[in-house]
Amino acid sequence: MKDFKTKGLSRSDAFGKKLMRKIKPIIGIDVGGTNIKFGIVTPKGQILNEFSLPTYANQNPKKVLEQVALGINKILERKSLDQFSGIGIGIPGKVDVKKGIVTSAPNFTDWDKVNVKKHLSKKFRTQIEIDNDANCAALGELHFGIGKxxxxxxxxxxxxxxxxxxxxxxxxxxxxxxxxxxxxxxxxxxxxxxxxxxxxxxxxxxxxxxxxxxxxxxxxxxxxxxxxxxxxxxxxxxxxxxxxxxxxxxxxxxxxxxxxxxxxxxxxxxxxxxxxxxxxxxxxxxxxxxxxxxxxxxxxxxxxxxxxxxxxxxxxxxxxxxxxxxxxxxxxxxxxx
Ligand SMILES: [Zn+2]
Structure with missing residues (x-):
């Protein structure tokens, strides 16, 4: 595991404002209607170990969350959770960000007030955040794209x-x-x-x-x-x-x-x-x-x-x-x- 040191990192770097705490990579998860994409995002915005799993969006929330957990566990086969700053999840739906609840997701079967954060926090003890895919796209551009x-x-x-x-x-x-x-x-x-x-x-x-x-x-x-x-x-x-x-x-x-x-x-x-x-x-x-x-x-x-x-x-x-x-x-x- 590569150690990401803060030394030499400029203020304009994506992680610049987090210099006060130890900088670690993040697990990024993009839940789409067909596939869930996983990747380890480095402080410089590189994606390592990218892979995807089927979403099974037409089954039920439990099945989709099992797929998310399966992907995270796949990453954790070679690394431990404390090597990451947290897990970020984007999903096409309405999200109560503070509570980590997906209130609705029109393209997913039976998604009505699904507490994603609570469900995953039981399995993975780290910071977990979830938001809708459009907000994620904007934040991605802010931290790693035009926002520089x-x-x-x-x-x-x-x-x-x-x-x-x-x-x-x-x-x-x-x-x-x-x-x-x-x-x-x-x-x-x-x-x-x-x-x-x-x-x-x-x-x-x-x-x-x-x-x-x-x-x-x-x-x-x-x-x-x-x-x-x-x-x-x-x-x-x-x-x-x-x-x-x-x-x-x-x-x-x-x-x-x-x-x-x-x-x-x-x-x-x-x-x-x-x-x-x-x-x-x-x-x-x-x-x-x-x-x-x-x-x-x-x-x-x-x-x-x-x-x-x-x-x-x-x-x-x-x-x-x-x-x-x-x-x-x-x-x-x-x-x-
Ligand atoms: Zn409309």
Missing amino acids: KIKSFIMITLGTGVGGGIIIDGKLIRGESGGAGEIGHVSIDYQGPLCRCGQHGCIEAYAGNAYIKKRTIQKLQEYSESKIIDIVENDLDKIEPKTIFEASLEGDELANKILSDTGRYLGIGLASVINILDIKTFIIGGGISAAGSTLLNSIESSLKKHGIKEIVKDLKVYPAKLKNQAGILGAASLILN
Whole structure:
């Protein structure tokens, strides 16, 4: 086991503010709908011993927690728990962070007020923290990504849902009940499409994967020459974000339109957020953000068009830095916060 010494570690290092206590690696766990990813995160943000196990999200909470414990025990086959500062866990759901309870997780069967912290603390005597995946993504960027330079930003995670995390002066804003940052459910049209949360016209109902797919299929009637049809070999059910940016790279008109429309809708919603918070930096992560400049430029120009001029004039939209390591690094960041 490598010993991580504090000597020579600069203040700007991710672990800088924890210099007062002994710096140790963290076990980061990213619980996804299909797989649970595990890794040992070093003070410099490297991931060692990365592996994954199936989640079995469609069984029950007990089974999922058994899988989490199985992964931790796998790490502890070669190391002891006191070699770590703690265990950080990210999960797609609503979380009561203080109590460590997942209050709901829509993509997991029977997850209703599951006390993850209590359950795991019985088996593993160390600091254990849990939060939703969007907050973890924001904290990951703060400690290991763009946060090394910028201390206030809004992180948007695009995927099945649209998640948000707000960082102000190096602190994650959780709100009174842990629900702050639900930017995906800012409505831009009260008569707009129905969102899975039950409201109409939420950003998510335009920029969530399923909604992007639906809009693409509808538009294909007008754009019958689109390359999207060839990419999915006429099976429209196979359309996913990847299909759209593949087609976009080939210059496909519909794919570019879908990406720029998605950016425009996001910008309209995010303008409300910037008008309230006056934060100049947006970080876009998750699935479709890999599409690159068409989407990001569209978000930026829409934000500049719809926000208050003095606030938006010097705003910047960046792609997330952490990419596919965001889950594990973000979860580990919970121990640093
Ligand atoms: Zn909604």
